[in-house]
Amino acid sequence: MMKATSEIISLLNELDNNRIADDLEGQDIDFKEWIQRSFDDNIKLMIKMAVCMANGGGGSVIFGVADKKNGRNNAIKGVPANLDLYAISKRIYEKTDPHLTPHFDYIDVPYGTGKLLIMHVFPGMPPYTTTDGAATIRQGKDCIPFTGTLRRQMVSTTSEQDFTAEVIYEDWKKLFSPSAMEKIREILVEQRAPELLQQMNDEDLLVSVGALKNDYLTKGALLLVGKTDAITRLIPQYSWGYRKMVSDTDYIIKEDGNQAIPIALYELERYIASDNPLVTIQSGLIHPEFHTYPVLALREALLNAFGHRDYRMLGSVMLKQYRDKLIITNPGEFIGGITPQNILHHPSVTRNSHLMDLLDKLKFVNRSNLGVPRIYRSLLIEGKEPPVYREVGNHIELTFIASPLNDGFKNFVNAMTNRGFHLDTDHLLILQYLLRHGEIDTATAAEAIQRNQEQAREVLSKLSIEMKLIEAIGRGRGRYYTLSKEASAQLKGDMAYERQATLDDEAIKIRILSILKDRPLRNKEIRTMTGLDQKQVQRLMKSLYDEGVRVVGRGPGANYVLDKE
Known part of the structure; x- marks a missing residue:
């Protein structure tokens, strides 16, 4: 987990307590002295540390601190003040595979050059290597060779980690967004949540659902109630987007955001509603209304995209609205044996259990494995086409066809x-x-x-x-x-x-010719398939002579075959 600036400053203060920077290092933090003799040597070190930290689950590297000296005045050397952080990020991106994009921050200090450089490396989908194939992985304080055995161990344990359950050790009130909480309360009212839940103050509500633990928010909670700037800083790989498409490549409306999930959901539903035609049907004194895209199906699909996306990956929950379809994509692949061919009835599997638990307790979703069946049923019950799931690269894609109400x-x-x-x-x-x-x-x-x-x-x-x-x-x-x-x-x-x-003659002929491509048929089999009598089958098969159908043998044992030449 990335270290907050306040945590790093507190650690640096320990240097005055007869400790050296090496004592302060751990799985997710390292200190490096800036190499004065060569800028390129620093870039090589950054690339190496980015790969190491990414393979080890992410972490922060602070440049400008000597790791063997006591006292802040001696240990904190600083970095040059005029570094081109964009150029540095670009070099790291180009020299890593898959590409890594660390986030850089400065810390102002009253020692050395007056500035330290923090490189935050976010957890992704390892293994990562340099472009020449070298790789290390963080284990404790060290970056050790990332061998085949370690890679297999990592793959077996990756699915057990929950990014959204990690705790953010910062003042939660400075991260908290009243606007996001307002949207949550609207959902609680809309879903008729218990009065006790609705009447709680913000802090008690967050504690009761498990979003606030010992006065600290989890990352899942930050995604639900966090300020945009806090989410951007602490979970920079999260974003959402909307495109109103006029073709496969052109759009007339483009909107991107990093706001908390409840606000993102509101904005995306608002965009869809502007072009989601409504049909009213008469049923006695009641005139129910139906949208081209059922609101229930859309909400379930969007919340599934936010709830199940891989938060270790850069990318957006993207909604593209075409004239005749609507496509929702999210970063991440199917896990736990789920495929597009079994998603309807497969037991629910999630990589973000904590986030899904929060969404459930706040009445956004139902965790009883009902999300996908609800999407299907809300479409089918109106006579619309079922949804289409696909796995496209390392993204999941869900398509709604703009079917009319039947x-x-x-x-x-x-x-x-x-x-x-x-x-x-x-x-x-x-x-x-x-x-x-x-x-x-x-x-x-x-x-x-x-x-x-x-x-x-x-x-x-x-x-x-x-x-x-x-x-x-x-x-x-x-x-x-x-x-x-x-x-x-x-x-x-x-x-x-x-x-x-x-069946009409043409339909029968198509069915029989299709089977004859694979195997011969007897008169009795064709009678069973079609309901025709013996003479009708004979006349039918004779009409297929021009299609290459021939009779082999005589009597009850005769077979109809297809002359493929």
């Missing part, structure tokens, strides 16, 4: 609820898929609902037998499902109901 589907869900049937996310995903594609088999259903095939069969069975919303066509490996006549009539309105078992 009031017929919304009313259908309400009608099913009134009949005593609860349509959960799995049911909604399958119904939405059938509305768009007409048919679904077990393997496709399993992929759509992010379940295994046995679980998918159970969901399909319930929709078919208990709810009677879908019906099975065919048997065995060729079985697939379509909307039932009743469900089709309700969901498609005046659209004619056509049983997929008597």
Whole structure:
């Protein structure tokens, strides 16, 4: 953890108590004397220390202090007053891999040249090396060679660290933002938090939720109630941004900020609201309103981005709003076995447990593994397309498609609820898929609902037998499902109901040709798949002669094959 200036000054005062700078060094702090003979030698030392500290979890290096001399007057030599800190940062950035961007501060002192230089190195995603491949890692007071064994040990323990749980040893009242706290209190009222929580003063509230520990804020708490300048100084890798896009590369609105998460959430929701069309549907005396992007889904998605982002990395929680979609990205990769293909039902895993705990206690989120399912359900229940998650490099990307409200589907869900049937996310995903594609088999259903095939069969069975919303066509490996006549009539309105078992000729041909590319088919198998009789299958397959279909053998054992030449 980076040392505050006040802590460093207190340590330097110890030099007058018969101690030397070497005695004051530790895992996250080191003292170095400025090398007078060569500016480049200082740059090389800074690069080496930046790599060492970054691999060791971050820390502060103070330049201008001799580490073997007693007394401040003897030990504090200082650094030149005219250093080009931008040029120094640029050199370190260029000579490290992955690139490191330390933060520099001066300390004014009444000794030596009158100035010390602090290099704050933030924890990132190690391993880091110099561009020539050299690497060390901080262990205690020393920078030791970063060997393969140490790298494996580091990887195994990295996931156990929680950046947001680290304590900031500064006066919390000087870091505190009343504006951020005001937004938190608005959320508490909006979410109907207990009166006792709402009525607490700021300090008691922060203590009660674990944000204030022994009169010190945690980094997670700073992200929620910190002043912008304090966040920028102590967590400089944090930021957020908004772009109103007119193409993949051009935008007409650009906004970036470092304000606390509650303020960032308010600002981002305000930008979205300016272009989030509202539709009102009539339902008796009540006229409910629906946005293109459901407000609940957006809030859950934004808070997930802030709550789960990797705070060891530089980068922004970025929201890009296009004409036909909205994309939210955040720094960090999926962890704990979560992938875009299993995120809907995977048990919740977070790298920022403390921050997520604070968000939960302050009623911003619900930690009962409901965030992602809520996003899905709030979209699907309005007949909209499900969200799309992707891992792009070392960022997570979530896309909302600007789907119109399907009031017929919304009313259908309400009608099913009134009949005593609860349509959960799995049911909604399958119904939405059938509305768009007409048919679904077990393997496709399993992929759509992010379940295994046995679980998918159970969901399909319930929709078919208990709810009677879908019906099975065919048997065995060729079985697939379509909307039932009743469900089709309700969901498609005046659209004619056509049983997929008597698929139109073109659809049947496409299905059979697709299977023939992989294996031969018998007349009996095709009858099972399509519901046609023996003579109908013969006529159908004869019509596919021009497509390369041939008969091999005679009688019941004859096979239809595809001549791929």
